[in-house]
Amino acid sequence: MTMLQHAILLLILPLVSAAVIALFLRKRGALASYVSTITAGLIAAISIILLLHGERNFPNASWEWLRFGDFTISLGIKFDDLAALMLFIVGFVGFLIHVFSLGYMHDDAARARFFGGLSIFMFSMLGIVLADNLFMIFIFWELVGFSSWLLINHYHHKQSAADASKKAFIVNRVGDFGFLFGIIMCYWLNGTVSFSELADKAEHGQLVFSTLIPLLLFCGAVGKSAQMPLQVWLPDAMEGPTPVSALIHAATMVAAGIFMLCRINVLMVPAALNVIMWVGTITALYAALCAITQRDIKKVLAYSTLSQLGYMVAAFGLGSTATYELIDLPTNVVAAGVGAAMFHLTTHAFFKALMFLGSGSVIHGCHHEQDIFKMGGLMKKMPVTFWTFTIGVLAIIGMPFLAGFFSKDAILYLAMEKNSAVFAILALTAVLTSFYMVRLWKITFLGEARSDDAKHAHESGLVMTLPLIILAVLSVVGGYSGVFGKLAGSIAELVPEAHGSNHTIILLVSLAVMTIGAGSAWFFYKASANDTLEEKSPSLFRLLGWLKESFDRLYNYYVAKVQQRFAMLLNFLERVFLADTIIGGLGRMVGLVGLGARALYTGSLHTYVYWFLLGAVVLWAFAAGIF
């Protein structure tokens, strides 16, 4: 089989799995879970084969799907180093999460729907990774949105889950509004939406640059990667089962926004990158502040994900340290920060999936308790979960020699070189990150058990702990060039590296922010049933809480008070004016003018018809400008 056929098989496998489950295995949860997991295993295997085989950019890998005149929409496969890296993350992490789910969802009544949903998700996500043009990415973009909706809504009898899924879908659609508009604009201005052709045009200086196109396309990323101001859906999405949060809302789908940006980097112009950089930076800080006051273990991780996604977006916007210039171009071509963004995306996928699955293991062990202040003392009861989770925490706060250390340093170095304000904010965010992460870790695992559920906590089975161990290993080694270089190929060469004195500065800054954040949390928080910050400084605690609430309040106000009232108003006008007064009245009016009022009240249907006909003719004549 050729490598191209392997890639096509990647798309077909999960689709077949989802179809088989939906059609035949609806009531056979166990079988459905095995079908889905085996499929995920095959996907992981094929992605590794494709990664290692080394063949890239398959020729003739595009098929026409629809044609009107000379407008065509094609589906095709673009497999370069970027796709290979992303494919490995989706395939391998996805497989581990499938395995974990076998244990986590074992007692769920709707297991078949869950695993069917996971398969649809894998199909959609792989489509994004392999897409060779913007229309195709949009198609699968919408489909991941659907699978996300389906899986957040898994516990659909809960009103909160139903609301959260709806919110996620609609907020994403708001972002997609800009995305689709940008795709159409790109199509008409450049005549193509194929990534290869766009890159080709850029190389020959034929690309039409516009600040609007990349910014509109970025709207899609703002929705999918939950950047401000559309970040509100991601914390609510934690209503879904924990493996879903790990797979979709931490490691893969939310990172698709960054992946998409890297795909379209040739379209970037400085002004657009500037906006992207600031959106990412502010999101990173805002989400880190929100994370401090959370009590729900998954919500802390969700805000942390938001913050780290902000890091990646900021890295992309900061641009690359390596500048390349092309002759005869209307604008200065800038290289976006693809290397640093993808590097952090990779390590984040490992350690955040690890921590989400760890939290899943904790929740499973504590009989579905999610409040960290009702946990405690889990270190001894759940040793494997504890140690792997600890590695995840160390990785995210940037402990030297773990994966997060390298990727975060790359971004900080980039910021230091490019923009000192952004550098300061990102460094502050790093302090906050270690602060809330150590808080979470200490309150959850140390001290005494603070509830019956925590007292009777038990370690999860091998099927759940094994994925944790594998992800922990990746969280340790994922940052070394021996590993990341192998995974990312030429992308790894784009990662900015500090040398000489810069290297020392960055190392010191990085160590300082980690130590300050982690140390203050370690000494500040007590593993007790109450939030220490709430006791010591209620006003600060309230302020942070308000910060988190403010967006939701604003949007809720808009939806309930503005949008819905506007809809009700239009509905009222529709009923009163249009339904009977204007259209009916127009006929009557014409009748009055032309033939006197009496004829109108004959009560006969026919007369009414003719008056109405006359009214419509007059309406048309008026519109046609006859009088």
Add this chain to the structure above:
Amino acid sequence: MNFSNASLLQLAIVTPLGAALVIALGLPKRFATKLAAAAFALPALIALWLWSQFPAEGAQNYQFLSSLDTGLASFGISLKLGLNGIALPMFHLAAIVGLAAGLYALRSSAERLKTYLVLLLVMHGGLLGVFASVDIFFFYFFHELALIPTFIMVGIWGGRDRNYAAMKMTIYLTVGAMLSLIGLIAIYVKSDASTFDLIELKRAIAVQGIGAATQNNIFGVLMFGFGILVSLWPLHTWAPLGYGAAPSSAAMLHAGVLKKFGLYGLIQIAVPLLPEGAAHWAWKLALLASLGNVLVIGFVTMAQRDLKQMLGYSSVMHMGYCFLGIAALSTIGTGGVVLLMVAHGLSVALLFLLATSIHHRTHTFDMSEMGGLAQKTPVLAAFFVAGTMASIGLPGFANFWGELTVFVALWNFSPWITAVAVAGVVISAIYGLRSAAWVFFGQPTEALQRVTAAHPPADLDWYERLPALILLAALLFFGFYPKAISQPVDQALTSTVARTAPVSFQR
């Protein structure tokens, strides 16, 4: 000309009409349902066969042509049947939705079931005839044949407010049909071709042409006439009311298929024959459709609590996209409209069917009195979610391709109108997902708990599932393989439309 295929096309139209006649003459009920089932199924099979026979390339003109003299030859009227690339998908839409609506009706608990089936069969025959007619007179005649049973069905088997709804629907649609007839006759008169044959008309007009002022006037009449039939804002108010009251099979066939008569007339007759008139009216049409149908009606849909009214309004909103695609006056836009017409027809029929199934279980259409139904009826929930996702344009369903191509085409017309149209995607997501959540998710309301305590709801049975499955399968098929529609449509558009139109039909 392939004789046997041409006679199959005739057979497809005659079968339901003939079956209606036999049943009306007094066939016993148990034979009547079997005969009706066969009469609904046969056209669908013929349609599938004709699709496989339709040439993949070089089919610029009508295929499967046949002509019957009806004694009106001196007026230039003959029963000429055939399918071109645009008619082919529409014919299939009629065949598929007719089959689904028919199967659903067979088991309905309607009183006087035989009369109901007779009317539905007549309607089905009329619909198939509309899209197979090459002669404009018969095109109109078949439309009336399908329209009149609709009024009767609403009046007899309708739900709440059926008398008012039937009257209002009759008035509006009769006026719309009359205006269209005036416009069609005006074309006949002004072309000097002395024929209603569309092929001949096109040829004659290509040679002589019609003056720009005349074109503007005729197109205006047709636009408002067809516009009323398709529920162009602000002439749409019959639609939500009528569909709210109509019995499910009638609503399925009318909203799904018959409503497309106006759009089909615009694409197949008005735009190619009156290109300058079309260009003259394009902006006005686009403004009415984008601000009225998409934006205003989009918000109005959001305010609906009644499931059927909501579906009626959402259907009005989606017609806005169809008008916009026509207003774009391009191959892409027109092709997108054909895709969207087929897709919308399938999805709205599916949703009307499911709305009735929901009503059987909740005894209400008020969505605020439902909730949590998915726990009791997961299959019904899955179908409804699929139908909703299709109608809000999720990829994988046919609707997505239609909307996407219309949006792409609109950019060349006006980026601002494109922005309004694309914003509609957010609006439809809001009302679509909200209705699914209201009906199926969360916990049941107290009102629903009382109903389900008295009548425990069963999940979708096979008599509901089969027609729903047919519609859903078609939606998914075209969603995964849009080329099945775009290929014939593209052939018809690039040849006939592009040649006669002075406005650029190539981009």
